[in-house]
Structures are given as C-alpha cells and as structure tokens.
Amino acid sequence: MSSTKEQAAISRVTMFLQEWDQGNKAVRSHMLSTFLRQSAGCTGPExxxxxxxxxxxxLARLTAWMRLTYMIGTCLGLQLKAIGVFLSASGNHRYLHEFLEVGGVLTLLEILGQKQTAEEDKSEALSLLQIVANAGRRYKELICESYGVRAIAECLANSKAEDTQEKARCLLESLAQGNPKYQSQVYKGLIALLPCTSPKAQQLSLQTLRIVQEIVKVAHPSIVEPLLKVLRSLHLEVQYEAIELIKDLMHYEVRLALLKGLVSLLKPTKEGIKNIEILNVPEFANMTESLPVFVQQAAAAKAIRMLAQGSPTLSEELLPLGLVHHLLYAMGYQDHADSQRQASLALEYFVRTYPVVEEHVHKAMGDTLFELFLANSEGLYMKMDDVQADILLSNKVNICGVVEEPE
Incomplete structure (x- = not known):
C-alpha cells in the first residue's frame, strides 16, 4: 500500500474511532450493523x-462497551456478533488472546447467568465460548477454571429455547473432550442436571452423559439415584435416553446398584402408596395413570425386560434380587395399566427362558391365570378379576438359588 493510501486509511479509521468514542447508543448500533454487514467472514489479515x-x-473498545452495558442489555446482540467476527476470523489467535486478557470469558459466562438476558443473546454468548473452547485444551481449562461448567449447565437447565439448550449441550460435550483435568467436573455437572424440570434439558443431558461416560471411563455412584428418578418423566424421549444410559452403565461398577434399584421400583414404597390412597377420590380418579410413581414403575419393568433380552448374564443377576416376586406384584397392582402390561411382558421373557421361573410362576398364579398369561401376557391385566390380582399382590415367590441353564 502506498504512503498516500496508508494515510487515507489511517485517517478513515481515526475518524471511525472518534465517531465511536463520541457516539451514543443509536450511533454505535448503526456502526455495528454496518461493520457486521461489511466484515462478516473476514480473515484476520483482512x-x-x-x-x-x-x-x-x-476490538478493545467493543469489548469494554459490552462489559459496561451487558447487565442492561444495550445492543448486546450486536456486540456479541461483532466480537464474533474477530474471534471467528481465520488467524484469530491475537484477537482471542486480547479478548481473554480483558476477562472476555468471565463476561460471557456472566451473560449466561443473567435472568434478563434474551435467549438469542445467550445463544450468541455460547457460540463465542465454543470458539474459545475450540482453540485447544488450555482454553477449555480456562473456561472450567472460571466456573464455566456450572454456568453453562444452569443455562441448559433454565433456557426456554431449544437452540440455546443445544448449544449449551455441545459446549459441555466439547469441554469434556481432550480436557482430562476437568472432564470429571463436566461429568458431575451433567449428573446434577438430571433432576431439573426441563424435559428437553434432561434429554440433552442424558444424551451427553452417554458420550462423556465413555471419556471418563468410571461411573460415579451419584449417578444411580437421579438416573432412576428420571424414569418418572412423562416424556417418552426422556425415558428412552434414560434406559439407553442404563444399558450403557451395565459395563461399569454401578451395575448392581442400578439392577437393585430397578427391581425395587416395581413395588412402590409405603409412602408412595399412601400418597396414592389420598388421591383415591372421584375427582382424582383419572390422575393415577400419570402419577410419577406408576410411570417410574412401568419404565423400570420395561428397562428390566430390555436388559434381560440383551444379556443372559444380566438375567441371572436379576433373578436373585427378588425380581419375579416384584414383577408379579406389579402385575397385580391395578392402578396403572401400563405397569401391569410392562411387568407381564418382562415376566413372560423369564418364564419362557428359565424353567425354574416357569415352575414358580405357575405355582403362584394357579392353572387358570397361568394359562391366560401364556396366551396373552400383554393383555392379561384386562382379563384378571380382583381375586386373581390379590393373588399376585400377595405372592411369596423367592428364587435365590442358582438358575438352571435356559432351554
């Protein structure tokens, strides 16, 4: 560039910066819109x-203005997008370092935690954090050191926009990969998300846990209780992801705890039954089908069937845990049709696979009910009378010895 052109360019930029320094919100907003229109996709040299x-x-002026005004949301979306032009430019390392040196990561994380921040602005902040994370391990560590895992997880749990939640999920996954110092922190952060009230957040957390579980290699015992509680969800996509994660965890040391937990869920606790009885009035008659305790019971029976069908070894581990007794009980509890149906389907597998189970179940049911069971296990609950249901509820089946080899 000739000296004349250099002087003209310097003069133009000087005027631009002066206009910025002297401009109000409207002026700066217009300048940012123009900058985005003209510079989006530019490389660092450009x-x-x-x-x-x-x-x-x-960049320094832009970052400083954002840090001063992000709490009141002044042009925050434009500010974040303009910063994104610098951070996403090829050859962006200098810009990235300059942004981080002035506390850029902390500011982005604080933006995520502001209740008044618009969803689209949170989404933009997550995109910038993803750019930082993509720069390498040291940058991932910086985000984690700044309590980023908690901030991002809370954003995922509290956000109302699926795009924002998906970006938060991707960022958490990214922070777990190639980041051995903090991968356990991400893993525990995802477990902490399981009890949240957002079904979409639960689904995304479960999906990500399946990926991160393979990275951390060890299953933390704290995953068992919240994972089993997720089976109470009325959302089938959440239950699906929970069961898939349970299947994955059968290869880890929490295997027995999960199996015991699933079996125990087939028989609601006294406290759960008491709560159901309180609702046993006409105006609540239609509510029992969707009560969490029954939804969880049905999901547990379904999970047990899927686990058993996938592994004979698991079947032999399940039976000594009182499985048949609990399945018969679930089949007899007439307040939830799906629990009865799922328990029947699970029990049918064991009856047809293990002669010892067939013998015990036949004896517990009696000839008539057992024949109905073999003829149509899935629809048995519709054909049982109250006496037969009571027989199932009061069964004393206990298979604790060595299971015979299946035929």
Whole structure:
C-alpha cells in the first residue's frame, strides 16, 4: 500500500474511532450493523487491512462497551456478533488472546447467568465460548477454571429455547473432550442436571452423559439415584435416553446398584402408596395413570425386560434380587395399566427362558391365570378379576438359588 493510501486509511479509521468514542447508543448500533454487514467472514489479515492495523483498538473498545452495558442489555446482540467476527476470523489467535486478557470469558459466562438476558443473546454468548473452547485444551481449562461448567449447565437447565439448550449441550460435550483435568467436573455437572424440570434439558443431558461416560471411563455412584428418578418423566424421549444410559452403565461398577434399584421400583414404597390412597377420590380418579410413581414403575419393568433380552448374564443377576416376586406384584397392582402390561411382558421373557421361573410362576398364579398369561401376557391385566390380582399382590415367590441353564 502506498504512503498516500496508508494515510487515507489511517485517517478513515481515526475518524471511525472518534465517531465511536463520541457516539451514543443509536450511533454505535448503526456502526455495528454496518461493520457486521461489511466484515462478516473476514480473515484476520483482512480485518487488519480494513482497520489499517488499528483493529485491536476497535476490538478493545467493543469489548469494554459490552462489559459496561451487558447487565442492561444495550445492543448486546450486536456486540456479541461483532466480537464474533474477530474471534471467528481465520488467524484469530491475537484477537482471542486480547479478548481473554480483558476477562472476555468471565463476561460471557456472566451473560449466561443473567435472568434478563434474551435467549438469542445467550445463544450468541455460547457460540463465542465454543470458539474459545475450540482453540485447544488450555482454553477449555480456562473456561472450567472460571466456573464455566456450572454456568453453562444452569443455562441448559433454565433456557426456554431449544437452540440455546443445544448449544449449551455441545459446549459441555466439547469441554469434556481432550480436557482430562476437568472432564470429571463436566461429568458431575451433567449428573446434577438430571433432576431439573426441563424435559428437553434432561434429554440433552442424558444424551451427553452417554458420550462423556465413555471419556471418563468410571461411573460415579451419584449417578444411580437421579438416573432412576428420571424414569418418572412423562416424556417418552426422556425415558428412552434414560434406559439407553442404563444399558450403557451395565459395563461399569454401578451395575448392581442400578439392577437393585430397578427391581425395587416395581413395588412402590409405603409412602408412595399412601400418597396414592389420598388421591383415591372421584375427582382424582383419572390422575393415577400419570402419577410419577406408576410411570417410574412401568419404565423400570420395561428397562428390566430390555436388559434381560440383551444379556443372559444380566438375567441371572436379576433373578436373585427378588425380581419375579416384584414383577408379579406389579402385575397385580391395578392402578396403572401400563405397569401391569410392562411387568407381564418382562415376566413372560423369564418364564419362557428359565424353567425354574416357569415352575414358580405357575405355582403362584394357579392353572387358570397361568394359562391366560401364556396366551396373552400383554393383555392379561384386562382379563384378571380382583381375586386373581390379590393373588399376585400377595405372592411369596423367592428364587435365590442358582438358575438352571435356559432351554
């Protein structure tokens, strides 16, 4: 560039920066819109050329304005997008370092935690954090050291926009990969998300846990209780992901705890039954089908059937846990048709696979009910009378010895 052109470029940039420094909100907003329109997709060298080597001066001004105003949301979306032009530019390492040196990561994380921050602005902040994470292990560590896992997880749990939740999920997954110092922190953060009230957040957390579980290699015992509680969800997509994660965890040391937990869920606790009895009035008659305790009971029976069908070894581990007794009980508890149906389907597998189970179940049911069971296990609950249901509820089946080899 000739000296004349250099002087003209410097003069133009100087005027631009002066206009910025003296401009109000409306002026700066217009300047940012123009910048985004003209500079989106520029490389680092191209930005240097546009700003006559004064690109860092504009980035510093932009970052400072964002840090001063993000709590009141002044042009926050434009600010984040403009910063994104610098951070996403190829050859962006200098811009990235300059942004981090002034506390850029902390500011982005604080933006995620502001209740008044718009969803689209949270989404943009997550995109910038993803750019930082993609720069390498040291940058992932910086985000985690800044309590980023908690901030991102809370954003995932509290957000109302699926796009924002998906970006938060991707970022958490990214922070667990190639980041051995903090991968356990991400894993525990995802477990902490399981009890949240957002079904979408639960689904995404379960999906990500399946990926991160393979990274951390060890299953933390704290995953058992919240994972089993997720089976209470009325959302089938959440239950599906929970059961898939349970299947994955059969290869880890929490296997027995999960199996015991699933079996125990087939028989509601006294406290759970008491709560159901309180609702046993006409105006609540239609509510029992969707009560969490019954939804969880049905999901547990379904999970047990899927686990058993996938592994004979698991079947032999389940039977000594009182499985048949609990399945018969679930089949007899007439307040939830799906629990009865799922328990029947699970029990049918064991009856047809293990002669010892067939013998015990036949004896517990009696000839008539057992024949109905074999003829149509899935629809048995519709054909049982109250006496037969009571027989199932009061069964004393206990298979604790060595299971015979299946035929």
């Amino acid at each position: 930005l240097e050329l546009v700003f006559a080597q004064a690109d860092s001066l504009f």
